[in-house]
Amino acid sequence: MNSANAVIARRAGSVDGLVELAAADMAGVDALILDRMQSPVSIIPALADHIIVAGGKRLRPLLTVAAARLTGSRDDAGLKLAAAVEFIHTATLLHDDVVDGSGLRRGKVAAHLIWGAPSSVLVGDFLFARAFELMVETGSMKAMEILARAARIIAEGEVLQLSRAHDVNLSQETYLEIISAKTAELFAAAAEAGAVSAGGSAAQSAALRAYGLNLGLAFQLSDDALDYGGTTETLGKNAGDDFREGKATLPLLFAIARTGAREREFWERVIGRQEQVEGDFRRARDLIVSVGALEAALDMAAGYADAAKRALDIFPASPLRDGLEALADFAVSRRA
């Protein structure tokens, strides 16, 4: 274990408790996903199966069903919204992988490398539309509003990220704006929609939205750190991908700030001009760890995880609340 890994392993946490509590609901969500990804056009279920069925922790739909139950749902109202949330998420993954030219997704070869970028774009569109068909079935215009807005904000976040790629002068504020939009918004909307489907109060919906938003920020910050502290095997994507794509994530931005004029030319070359040679990733990683940039990013992630847990204070203690709290800890405790 190197020093970067040691930093990441400092907190406990687990998704197991929540997964167990939501097992019956998630079995229903999986059945819905399998049913609604079908189409007479055979490439669609084949490609969807590759990315949806084969992998992923289903964290976002898990939030939806857990939020519905925490808010007192006694029926299956949240299940269709949960499946819709996973479809929106999968559509964005398919499009992101085309946009980034990523080679791996969920530990498997990215779909666009098997079926081609055009199929990935169009199957993403199919899943996106299917998500809205599922929402229509629930009859909840409020849930529709929450998820349509989230889908729009995700696209805005992706475009913003694209337009600021390779920018060594990206501010921490803009970085947080990007990850709030492209990642945390769907966590927030997933939890909020679950509360809404259960007829939760405005305070309950707002609390679960705040939980989801902070959880999403904790996850993305942690993911961005893992890109410099993890290995390909545990990530299910290629460690160093962000670096090779020249994405200005927080560990990198902190390191750029802390290494100052001394390393300015290095960062401008490898990120700004994307002129990378063998050994650059290792050097960047060593710099990020040695100046404490990795630890600083993880501290920020831990702060968001704490905020997520605090947002749940309005709910009485319960195994479900415990499970959601443990998930927040898990977000910042994943080992590399």
Place this chain on the structure above:
Amino acid sequence: MNSANAVIARRAGSVDGLVELAAADMAGVDALILDRMQSPVSIIPALADHIIVAGGKRLRPLLTVAAARLTGSRDDAGLKLAAAVEFIHTATLLHDDVVDGSGLRRGKVAAHLIWGAPSSVLVGDFLFARAFELMVETGSMKAMEILARAARIIAEGEVLQLSRAHDVNLSQETYLEIISAKTAELFAAAAEAGAVSAGGSAAQSAALRAYGLNLGLAFQLSDDALDYGGTTETLGKNAGDDFREGKATLPLLFAIARTGAREREFWERVIGRQEQVEGDFRRARDLIVSVGALEAALDMAAGYADAAKRALDIFPASPLRDGLEALADFAVSRRA
């Protein structure tokens, strides 16, 4: 004028009457489009402006507002749905141009050649999500159902087309299935949603849906014929694009059937194997015209235009009904 053009010019028809009758509504739709394509992420309105504001006949939103008025609407209920329809259409255009690698759209350089394919994919996603946000504002779950379903069917049609590209053995039935899904469904949904927004009866909604579906088929068949009978200037896209992309459209399929074994090797080479050389498009075009394949495709288009007009029989005579009938004639009378 060559013989191909002479065939195409045989029917009268105009979009002018309908455009004049719907002018006030369409001004409202344009204002909504301009307002809702805005975003703090500047690439989004820039790219959207390039494709939306600069061109296009706005036929689909025109159908929505005309259907709403024909069904007795006295308010602006159809305007937001009309803007949503145009956003869905624009999103599919952006994604299609990436998928096809098209160079021209609406007479201008395709957006992906200016801003890159990633931006085109993501701005398409933005517009798609915005469409659903607009639908939420109308509060009509039925309209949402119609347009979500249409968006899903469009994606299925695009994937089907992609999977059968370069197929010289494509059946007429599958070709019609493809154009029904990728083109006619949105015309149908646009008209149906307009009727629904106005509180139209089931019979009125069904009639306007049938009008839209048949109109869409007439337009697509006519478009596919124009690719062999038109010029780049009038089409706003490159004449011969379908041929160069190896798309098996109806004029081509008719010609393949009618030229039989004599030209089999030619079609297999230029479409099946995509091995095209200088002069192939002209030869294909000459074959298509000489065996009457262009005329047969246009006859079929005319049949759908007639079916579209007949679907309006349940409505009393009015300038608006006349305008919709003239639009059906226009679909099959566009000069090359």
